[in-house]
Amino acid sequence: MPKKKMIAMLLAGGQGSRLGVLTKSMAKPAVPFGGKYRIIDFPLSNCVNSDIDTVGVLTQYEPLALNSYLGSGQPWDLDRMNGGVFVLPPYVSGSEGQWYSGTANAVYQNLPFIDQFDPEYVLILSGDHIYKMDYAKMLRFHEEKNADATIAVLTVPMDEASRFGIMNTDEYARITEFEEKPKQPKSNKASMGIYIFNWRILRPYLVNDDKDGSSSHDFGKNIIPDLLRAGANLYAYDFKGYWKDVGTLKSLWEANMDLLGQRPEFRLADKDWRIYSKSPAMPPHYLGELADVTDSIVSEGCVVYGNVKHSVLFTGVHVAKGAYIRDSIVMPGAEIGENAIINKAIIGEGAVISPGAVIGSDPTPEDGVYDTSLSGDITLVANTVTVPEGKRVPVGMIVK
Amino acid sequence: MENAFGLIYTGDASMQLRDLTFSRSVAAVPFGGRYRTIDFMLSDLVNTGIYNVGIIAQRNYHSLMDHLESGKEWDLHRKRDGLFILPPFVTHDNTGVYKGTVDAIRSCMGYIRRSSQKYVVLMGSHTIYNTTYNEMIRSHIESGADITIMYNNVENYDMSEQFDDLRLKLDSNGRVIDLAMNPAQPESNLCSCDVFVMEKSTLEYLVEDAFAHARYDFMSDVLVRSVNELNIRGWEYKGYVARLNSLIGYYRHNMALLDKAVSKDLFSSEHPIYTKIKDEFPAVYVGEGKAINSIVADGCVIEGRVENSVLFRGVHVSPGAIVKNSIVMQAADIGEDSYLDYMILDKGVSVGRGRNLSGHGSYPVILRKGTKV
Numbered sequence: 001m002p003k004k005k006m007i008a009m010l011l012a013g014g015q016g017s018r019l020g021v022l023t024k025s026m027a028k029p030a031v032p033f034g035g036k037y038r039i040i041d042f043p044l045s046n047c048v049n050s051d052i053d054t055v056g057v058l059t060q061y062e063p064l065a066l067n068s069y070l071g072s073g074q075p076w077d078l079d080r081m082n083g084g085v086f087v088l089p090p091y092v093s094g095s096e097g098q099w100y101s102g103t104a105n106a107v108y109q110n111l112p113f114i115d116q117f118d119p120e121y122v123l124i125l126s127g128d129h130i131y132k133m134d135y136a137k138m139l140r141f142h143e144e145k146n147a148d149a150t151i152a153v154l155t156v157p158m159d160e161a162s163r164f165g166i167m168n169t170d171e172y173a174r175i176t177e178f179e180e181k182p183k184q185p186k187s188n189k190a191s192m193g194i195y196i197f198n199w200r201i202l203r204p205y206l207v208n209d210d211k212d213g214s215s216s217h218d219f220g221k222n223i224i225p226d227l228l229r230a231g232a233n234l235y236a237y238d239f240k241g242y243w244k245d246v247g248t249l250k251s252l253w254e255a256n257m258d259l260l261g262q263r264p265e266f267r268l269a270d271k272d273w274r275i276y277s278k279s280p281a282m283p284p285h286y287l288g289e290l291a292d293v294t295d296s297i298v299s300e301g302c303v304v305y306g307n308v309k310h311s312v313l314f315t316g317v318h319v320a321k322g323a324y325i326r327d328s329i330v331m332p333g334a335e336i337g338e339n340a341i342i343n344k345a346i347i348g349e350g351a352v353i354s355p356g357a358v359i360g361s362d363p364t365p366e367d368g369v370y371d372t373s374l375s376g377d378i379t380l381v382a383n384t385v386t387v388p389e390g391k392r393v394p395v396g397m398i399v400k
Numbered sequence: 401m402e403n404a405f406g407l408i409y410t411g412d413a414s415m416q417l418r419d420l421t422f423s424r425s426v427a428a429v430p431f432g433g434r435y436r437t438i439d440f441m442l443s444d445l446v447n448t449g450i451y452n453v454g455i456i457a458q459r460n461y462h463s464l465m466d467h468l469e470s471g472k473e474w475d476l477h478r479k480r481d482g483l484f485i486l487p488p489f490v491t492h493d494n495t496g497v498y499k500g501t502v503d504a505i506r507s508c509m510g511y512i513r514r515s516s517q518k519y520v521v522l523m524g525s526h527t528i529y530n531t532t533y534n535e536m537i538r539s540h541i542e543s544g545a546d547i548t549i550m551y552n553n554v555e556n557y558d559m560s561e562q563f564d565d566l567r568l569k570l571d572s573n574g575r576v577i578d579l580a581m582n583p584a585q586p587e588s589n590l591c592s593c594d595v596f597v598m599e600k601s602t603l604e605y606l607v608e609d610a611f612a613h614a615r616y617d618f619m620s621d622v623l624v625r626s627v628n629e630l631n632i633r634g635w636e637y638k639g640y641v642a643r644l645n646s647l648i649g650y651y652r653h654n655m656a657l658l659d660k661a662v663s664k665d666l667f668s669s670e671h672p673i674y675t676k677i678k679d680e681f682p683a684v685y686v687g688e689g690k691a692i693n694s695i696v697a698d699g700c701v702i703e704g705r706v707e708n709s710v711l712f713r714g715v716h717v718s719p720g721a722i723v724k725n726s727i728v729m730q731a732a733d734i735g736e737d738s739y740l741d742y743m744i745l746d747k748g749v750s751v752g753r754g755r756n757l758s759g760h761g762s763y764p765v766i767l768r769k770g771t772k773v
Contacts, residue, residue, distance in 0.1 A: 279679075
C-alpha cells in the first residue's frame with residue numbers, strides 16, 4: 001500500500017452520558033446538529049477539506065447509527081481506492097480481546113491499521129466538537145517547529161481555564177508543562193483534544209503505556225505527560241475561531257443557537273469550507289400561507305404552517321398551523337401538532353408533539369420535584385416519544 | 401428487479417421553453433427548487449427496480465452530463481448495467497445529426513442489443529410525474545399487447561401550448577383504436593405521457609423497419625400508422641402530470657408545487673426523487689427575512705420577503721427585497737430593496753439594488769442564465 005503522509009484517527013466511542021436520553025441509542029458523534037448535519041460531519045469535513053483522505057473512526061458505544069451513517073464514506077468523498085473512512089470497533093484476536101479502555105488504548109488496539117499506511121504523522125481527533133479547522137495549517141506548523149507532537153490549543157477566558165487541560169508554553173510556543181484542570185491556572189491555553197504526532201515517536205509510547213497497569217490509557221492524562229517527562233518537543237498550535245464541545249445538553253443547544261442571527265458566532269454559510277453530510281433525498285422546505293418563520297434555520301423536507309422564532313428545524317420536520325416554536329431545536333422527522341407550544345426545548349428525532357401540548361411551560365406545584373441536573377432550563381423530549389394532546393411539560397423536564 | 405431497461409430520449413425540440421433551453425436540453429431544465437426534469441425519469445425507473453438506463457443525448461448535452469456524472473446519485477453507478485449516456489457520433493452510416501426519434505434510437509442499437517432485459521421502457525424527457533412502472537409492465541405482459549402507452553386524462557389542455565400531443569382513443573377493453581398526433585380538435589381527453597413499454601425485440605423491429613422506409617418519427621411515423629396492425633394498449637396514470645411544453649406551462653407546474661396535494665403527489669416519501677447533491681447548508685432566515693406560501697431550497701439566505709415563489713438552492717434575497725410569484729433558480733442574487741413579480745430567473749442571475757422587474761400571470765418574464773440587471 002502506498003505510504004501516507006498523515007492519517008486521522010477519530011475518537012467516536014464516547015457515550016455522551018451528559019446528553020441524557022439523546023444518546024440512548026446512538027453515540028454522541030451521531031447526534032444531529034445544525035439542521036442537516038450530525039456532529040461527526042464536522043471533523044470528517046475538516047479532514048477532507050484539509051486533504052486528509054484516510055480516517056479511522058474508533059467506535060464502541062451504540063455503533064449502529066454511526067456505522068450506517070458513515071457507510072462507504074461517499075458523502076464526504078471518503079470512498080477512496082487507497083484510504084477512505086474505516087469504522088474500527090474493538091475486536092477479539094486469538095483468545096484475547098477487550099473494550100477500548102481509554103483514548104490511547106483505542107489507538108493502541110489499532111496499531112496494525114495505522115501501520116499498514118506507514119504514515120509519517122497521525123492526527124488524533126475527537127468526534128464531539130463543532131468547529132472548522134484546517135489541519136494542513138497545523139501540520140505545516142508542526143513541521144516548521146520540527147516537533148514530536150503538536151497540540152491544538154484555544155485561548156479561553158482565564159476564569160474558565162480551570163475547567164480545561166491547560167498548556168503552559170514558552171515564548172516559542174513550546175510546551176513546558178501540562179496541567180489537567182489546574183486550580184491555579186498559569187495560562188489560558190486550553191487543549192482542544194486535537195494532536196499531531198510523529199508516528200515513529202508515538203508508537204513506542206503507546207506500546208509502553210499498554211504495559212503500564214496503573215495507566216488510564218488516556219492521551220491527556222498519560223501519553224502527553226510521558227512525552228513531556230522524556231523531554232520531547234511538544235508545541236502548542238494556537239487555533240483562532242469557533243470551537244465548541246457539545247458534550248452537554250446546554251452546550252448542544254447553545255451551539256445550535258450560535259448558528260442564528262445576522263452575524264452568527266458560527267457560520268455554516270461558508271462556500272470555502274463546506275460541511276458535507278449524507279443527504280436524505282427530500283424536497284426543499286415549504287412555508288405555508290400563514291407560516292411565520294423568523295431568525296431560524298429550516299432544512300429540506302420541512303413543512304411549516306405555524307410560527308417559528310429563533311430556532312433550528314432539522315430535515316423533514318412538520319409544524320402544524322397555530323403551533324409556536326421559540327428558541328428550540330427540532331430534530332429530524334419530528335411532528336409538532338396544531339397549537340402546540342415549544343419553548344427553549346430540544347425535540348428528539350421522530351418525536352410527536354400532539355396538538356395543544358406545551359413543552360417548556362412554567363412549573364406548577366403538581367409537577368413535583370424532577371431531576372434537572374442534566375437539562376438545566378432546557379426541556380428535552382427523547383427520540384420517537386409521543387407527547388399526548390394538551391400535555392404540559394415543565395421547564396427542564398426530560399420526557400422519555 | 402424488473403426484467404426491463406429504460407431508454408430516455410432527451411433530444412426533444414425544445415423551442416417552446418425559450419431561454420430555459422438556450423444552453424441546455426429539456427432533460428436538464430431545473431424544476432421544483434432543486435431538481436432537473438431528468439431526475440424524475442431516473443428516480444421513477446430506479447424506484448421501479450430498473451437499473452439499466454440509456455440516455456439518448458442530442459443537442460446541448462453538456463449541462464446534462466455535468467448533472468448526471470456517473471449516475472451514483474440515482475444508485476446507477478453499477479458494475480452490471482447502470483447508466484449509459486449515448487451521445488450522437490459520426491460513423492459510416494450515421495451522420496451525428498438525427499432526423500428524428502427513430503434515427504436516434506437506431507443509432508444506439510448497439511446498447512439496445514447488449515441490454516440483457518426482455519422489455520424496454522421508452523420515454524421522452526419533458527413529462528414529469530412520480531410513479532413506478534411495475535404495474536404497467538405487469539399489465540403489458542398479461543394483456544399480450546405489443547406496446548403499452550401510459551396516458552392520463554387531460555381536462556384543461558391549453559391548445560396554444562400543444563407539443564408532441566399524442567391522443568389515444570380506447571375501446572372498452574383498453575385497446576387503442578386511434579392515435580392522433582397534435583390534433584387541432586382532439587377527439588379524446590386521453591393524452592400520452594411519453595412512456596411506452598414493449599419487448600426489446602419489438603422496438604428493434606419497428607425502428608429498423610421504419611428507418612428502411614424513410615420514416616423518422618417514432619410517434620407519428622410508427623405508432624400512429626400502425627394502430628391497426630399492432631396491439632397497442634393504454635395504461636392510465638391518475639397522479640399529477642407536469643408537461644413542460646411551454647414557458648407558461650413550466651411556470652404553472654412549478655407554482656402548482658405550492659399546492660400540498662400536488663407536492664405530495666410528486667414527492668412521495670415512498671418513491672423519493674433523487675438528484676445531484678450540492679452540500680449546501682440549510683436555508684437561513686435572517687433579520688427581517690420571511691417567506692410565505694413558498695418553496696425554499698438549501699443554501700438560501702433570506703433577508704427580504706418572499707411570497708408565492710419557488711427558490712432554488714443558494715439564492716440570496718437581500719434586506720428590503722420583495723420576491724413575489726416568481727421562480728428563482730440556483731445562486732441568484734437579489735439586491736437590496738428590489739422588487740420581482742411574475743419573473744423567472746435562470747441560474748446565476750443577479751438583480752441590482754432597487755431594481756423593479758415585473759411580468760404578468762399570463763406572461764412571466766424570463767431572465768436568461770447569468771443575466772445581470
